[in-house]
Amino acid sequence: MDEGTPMIIELRPHGMPGLLVAIEGPDGSGKTTLEEVVESALRRRGLSSVLTQQPTRWWRDDPKVAETRRNPDEGLSPMALALFSLADRFEHQVRVVEPALLAGRPVLTNRYVFSLLTHFMVEGDLDLDALRPVLAHLLRPDLLIVLDAPTHVLLERVIERDGSDPRRWDQQRAYVERSREAYVSLASRNGGHVLRTDRPGAARDALTLVEELLLDRRGSS
Ligand SMILES: Nc1ncnc2c1ncn2[C@@H]1O[C@H](COP(=O)(O)OP(=O)(O)OP(=O)(O)O)[C@@H](O)[C@H]1O
Numbered sequence: 149m150d151e152g153t154p155m156i157i158e159l160r161p162h163g164m165p166g167l168l169v170a171i172e173g174p175d176g177s178g179k180t181t182l183e184e185v186v187e188s189a190l191r192r193r194g195l196s197s198v199l200t201q202q203p204t205r206w207w208r209d210d211p212k213v214a215e216t217r218r219n220p221d222e223g224l225s226p227m228a229l230a231l232f233s234l235a236d237r238f239e240h241q242v243r244v245v246e247p248a249l250l251a252g253r254p255v256l257t258n259r260y261v262f263s264l265l266t267h268f269m270v271e272g273d274l275d276l277d278a279l280r281p282v283l284a285h286l287l288r289p290d291l292l293i294v295l296d297a298p299t300h301v302l303l304e305r306v307i308e309r310d311g312s313d314p315r316r317w318d319q320q321r322a323y324v325e326r327s328r329e330a331y332v333s334l335a336s337r338n339g340g341h342v343l344r345t346d347r348p349g350a351a352r353d354a355l356t357l358v359e360e361l362l363l364d365r366r367g368s369s
């Protein structure tokens with residue numbers, strides 16, 4: 149994507165009775181922790197959500213993707229990685245997201261297409277404009293929450309959780325720094341909400357946003 153290209157991503161409104169909530173943010177920003185808190189709060193209110201994740205196991209278990217994550221110079225070319233990542237998103241949309249939305253359930257997805265976009269915005273090795281016609285077939289989330297924390301906090305969390313591996317992109321200061329900027333910029337141009345997880349209150353704020361959306365839905369039905 150050019151410097152001058154506004155990072156407004158045209159996605160398809162889903163028009164289904166469920167609610168699609170995308171929880172995004174850099175590695176270690178607290179997505180898994182927060183989605184579990186929101187899921188259990190909704191369950192206590194009698195709402196059964198679908199907790200899910202992108203990329204799926206298909207992507208994560210692929211040996212070439214694994215190699216690319218360990219050592220980007222040896223792995224897939226940028227376009228091959230992008231196309232496989234998109235195939236994985238579409239398969240997940242058809243198999244998991246759409247059925248749940250049709251059934252009227254809230255879907256909380258840990259990462260969505262914004263993770264794919266930020267990855268290539270940071271790497272700068274792919275013309276993302278070429279993907280726009282394909283992106284237009286992905287569903288637009290009803291709510292986009294982007295979690296953020298200072299770079300040193302993110303690095304400490306990931307290293308403490310997974311052990312040190314300086315070749316991994318999520319353990320490189322420059323990658324983390326730039327991916328934070330990319331997430332925040334995508335959020336601000338695409339109606340997202342940035343919540344900081346190095347201070348108390350992110351889970352409460354996320355729940356408030358989901359509840360406002362649910363009330364809105366009830367009001368308009
Ligand atoms: N609000 C928070 N305050 C302090 N620590 C947190 C907070 N949220 C998460 N953590 C800790 O940070 C680490 C990463 O959290 P979590 O796995 O939820 O992040 P994530 O965004 O899902 O990460 P990844 O994308 O790398 O899987 C965990 O050890 C978790 O306990």
Ligand SMILES: Cc1cn([C@H]2C[C@H](O)[C@@H](COP(=O)(O)O)O2)c(=O)[nH]c1=O
Nearest residue numbers: 175202203229230233259263264267318
């Ligand atoms: C191409 C591509 C990359 N990612 C990145 C974002 C994260 O650094 C990892 C996934 O991390 P997790 O802790 O295993 O969730 O991969 C992505 O998420 N999606 C993509 O399409």
